[in-house]
Amino acid sequence: MRTTDAPKFGRPRNEGADRAILQAALDLVSAEGYRAITVDQIAARAQVGKMTIYRRWPNKAAVVMDALLVLVGPETDFPSAPCAIESMKKQLYLQVKFFRSKYGRLIRSLLAEAQSNEELAEAFRERWIVPRRQGVVAVLQRAIDQGKLRSDIDLELATDMLYGPLYYRLLIGTGSVTNALADVLYEQFMAGHEPRKK
Amino acid sequence: MRTTDAPKFGRPRNEGADRAILQAALDLVSAEGYRAITVDQIAARAQVGKMTIYRRWPNKAAVVMDALLVLVGPETDFPSAPCAIESMKKQLYLQVKFFRSKYGRLIRSLLAEAQSNEELAEAFRERWIVPRRQGVVAVLQRAIDQGKLRSDIDLELATDMLYGPLYYRLLIGTGSVTNALADVLYEQFMAGHEPRKK
Amino acid sequence: MRTTDAPKFGRPRNEGADRAILQAALDLVSAEGYRAITVDQIAARAQVGKMTIYRRWPNKAAVVMDALLVLVGPETDFPSAPCAIESMKKQLYLQVKFFRSKYGRLIRSLLAEAQSNEELAEAFRERWIVPRRQGVVAVLQRAIDQGKLRSDIDLELATDMLYGPLYYRLLIGTGSVTNALADVLYEQFMAGHEPRKK
């Protein structure tokens, strides 16, 4: 998402500023929401000129998207358990926790903005959603290999069914995002996908 | 979402203008998306002064929300079938068709805007989502009464699981919203909720 | 300045309303100035519908102009004295008093508005200024007849010289409009126009 490369001469880019900008964007948007925050506010909090932001990212959406990828992404490691299916359940709990954290608002904001910004939509899909879905798919595949799930499952569809309701509640707010929800999602999923009993 | 009630004297509201404004809003937003449309454009298309819009609704979001409720709402009748569970499946197909229609963009727009506008969020939830969920819940209850579903189901949760994935795909676009998706949602739902076999 | 004549049938026009409207316009504009007052305010104070105003006058300027003519005009009678030249001096004092009264602001307002409203400008000139100038000219003529002034005076010019400085101060505010000013105007005028001494 970065724009230019390092030059040969002159004052080198202050790489630390990058992080300060992303942190400022992250803090502000997590707290107030994307729309409520202006680029000037981000620049002010990062103690940086507005141009420094626009030299690195093409627009506000890109900054916030990068903040998510760079600062939040690494914190969202996939939990591992010897039993793949248990690892799946742990991951659902993590997702619940994530959505309930201050980052819930960040995700909502970006998803909202993406509806009117195709570039952001693609970035969010390909750089945030898809990689995490791949983790899920891999675990599900491992569960199939371990004989814990039927082998004729459409894994993409399965992922939609596991995570769709979480996003739905995050965005619409008819019910809150809780571990109890994760439990039911997991149970129903297993009920529909456990291997045929003999 | 309307602002004031009819006064005792004076020229009464031109109810026809109401409809023209809502239709203009609906057409424009369905075609171009919420953010791309300005209040002036809506006013111009409805051949109405901007003040006439602001006299009735507090902001653009409220206009478009009302357009959804007044002009689209009545078109979304719930399908009925003697067998409740079949009626449920028909409703899923209708939802897919709705999301694929031009109104898909409208729903996406409003849901997006609702993320940064708590007033709109509440209106969307309470006036659009909840009434439609109630229809679903009623059908599911009828299915239980007809012995087609287990009686210990949490109906709200069930609704989330049936519709969550549809909204997820609508908003994120990892996969398209299709009847095939509806089929799988239905099947998995039945697998998890059919009455215990003796 | 009135727009239509009395109708033949139906509820007769409430002639009292006319006066109430003019009085409201006069009071408000005298106190706050033309630009600060809206037609709605005049209608509200006169307890009259806005349409009742626009049925009688073509616009706000016409109402206020009429208020001046109808309500203030009759109060501005020309003072008479056996000696014409003394009558002239009295009139200057009256003008000073008038400009210092609440009507000063009214005159300023109308004169201001007239600069961007040719119709009002003409009305103000022909219906307010010119008649009063004619009074002045008549008195000056009488003074000539009485042998108190030179007979070769251009009376229009003389009037400009007597009243111009009063209006100048009223509008620009470099100095206040006082009887002392009137005295000097009178003296200088006499110095320039008294009959040649033998």
Added chain:
Amino acid sequence: MRTTDAPKFGRPRNEGADRAILQAALDLVSAEGYRAITVDQIAARAQVGKMTIYRRWPNKAAVVMDALLVLVGPETDFPSAPCAIESMKKQLYLQVKFFRSKYGRLIRSLLAEAQSNEELAEAFRERWIVPRRQGVVAVLQRAIDQGKLRSDIDLELATDMLYGPLYYRLLIGTGSVTNALADVLYEQFMAGHEPRKK
């Protein structure tokens, strides 16, 4: 009348834009009159964003006032003649010429607007009128020193008497502003103020 001073950092004011804005305001208002011109029109003609105007001046009146001071002011040099009293007469002719030029409308517009805008009134008085009056007063004083005028004259009053009728005609239009008028004003003024004959 400008709003803030130059900051220590940041892009400095584009002083060229200032002039373009003032020129646009001057041209438009001189041609069409103050009330007929919108801030958007000025911005468009100056090829400038509306905010750039509002960043420098608090409102339209201030822009036009500054246009007068900056662009017209320097053109209104006081004529000089060895004989002070002749210089005075020349100045009266210049004033007539000025009022008959396209700037006559500008002066009328500003004077009109000043009647409902105390801030503008003060600016017009203190920055336009007073400096020019001071020129007149100085010349009159010189004439006294040269023994061409009585020494007991109130110079402010004298100025009002010389210029008041010109403004009166400019604003009311009962007669036109001509050199003939200037001649009479001058003659009468001299008649009333020439030194006593021995």
Added chain:
DNA sequence: AACTAATCGAGACGGTACGTCCCGTCTTAGA
């Protein structure tokens, strides 16, 4: 140590949409 060249903080800029205000017209129900 002086020079060079690119970056930096700051903030002005053109543009676009917003939501408000008032004018003069139009429309109703009631007198």
Added chain:
DNA sequence: TCTAAGACGGGACGTACCGTCTCGATTAGTT
């Protein structure tokens, strides 16, 4: 038929934020 009330179309206002542009000061490698 006229009135009070007030909704209406139109158009200007002054504000906010976006993403771009421009300045003088800063900084590090090159000479």
